[in-house]
Amino acid sequence: xxxxxxxxxxxxxxxxxxxxxxxxxxxxxxxxxxxxxxxxxxxxxxxxxxxxxxxxxxxxxxxxxxxxxxxxxxxxxxxxxxxxxxxxxxxxxxxxxxxxxxxxxxxxxxxxxxxxxxxxxxxxxxxxxx
Numbered sequence: 001x002x003x004x005x006x007x008x009x010x011x012x013x014x015x016x017x018x019x020x021x022x023x024x025x026x027x028x029x030x031x032x033x034x035x036x037x038x039x040x041x042x043x044x045x046x047x048x049x050x051x052x053x054x055x056x057x058x059x060x061x062x063x064x065x066x067x068x069x070x071x072x073x074x075x076x077x078x079x080x081x082x083x084x085x086x087x088x089x090x091x092x093x094x095x096x097x098x099x100x101x102x103x104x105x106x107x108x109x110x111x112x113x114x115x116x117x118x119x120x121x122x123x124x125x126x127x128x129x130x
Contacts, residue, residue, distance in 0.1 A: 012064040013040070014089040015071060018056040020044070021080035026057070030108050032079055033059045037066025039108045058089060062107070 017029065026042045033039055044057035061067040067088065075086040106114075 012088055013062070013067045014058055014060045014091075015067055016056065016085075016087055016089045017059055017074075018085035019082045020053065020055050020057060020084070021082045022052055023080055024053070024057075026108075027112075028079075029057055029059060033061075033070050033074065034109070036061070036070040036073065038062040040106075042108050 015033075017033075020029070024044070026044050029044065030039050030042045033042075038061065039059060040062050041060040042057065043060075044053045046052070047054050059067075059070070061070065071086050071088065074084055077084050077086075
């Protein structure tokens with residue numbers, strides 16, 4: 001979910017990803033990291049005053065070993081011409097999301113698909129009511 005607060009605990013599964021180019025989205029970041037394992041969450045904090053992200057994000061993996069593989073392979077890698085800085089997040093708080101909002105078994109892609117389907121259903125109901 002782009003723009004939210006990240007779950008940046010010290011469990012070794014959440015990575016800090018710095019050096020993001022302006023065109024990088026949560027979808028782009030997910031696609032770059034999913035080859036290393038199941039991605040549970042992707043967060044890219046937004047600078048709403050500037051109307052763009054802050055140049056860094058967080059990627060949470062289901063497994064600590066997958067996160068370690070991602071650090072080994074993606075630190076100093078290039079994405080959209082920018083060199084990424086990838087390391088295990090140092091932790092500075094907790095996710096501002098209701099504890100019931102995320103099914104522990106869902107990947108980021110599954111949640112995004114579910115959110116899109118829900119939005120489509122809402123739009124269909126609005127259209128039918130007009």
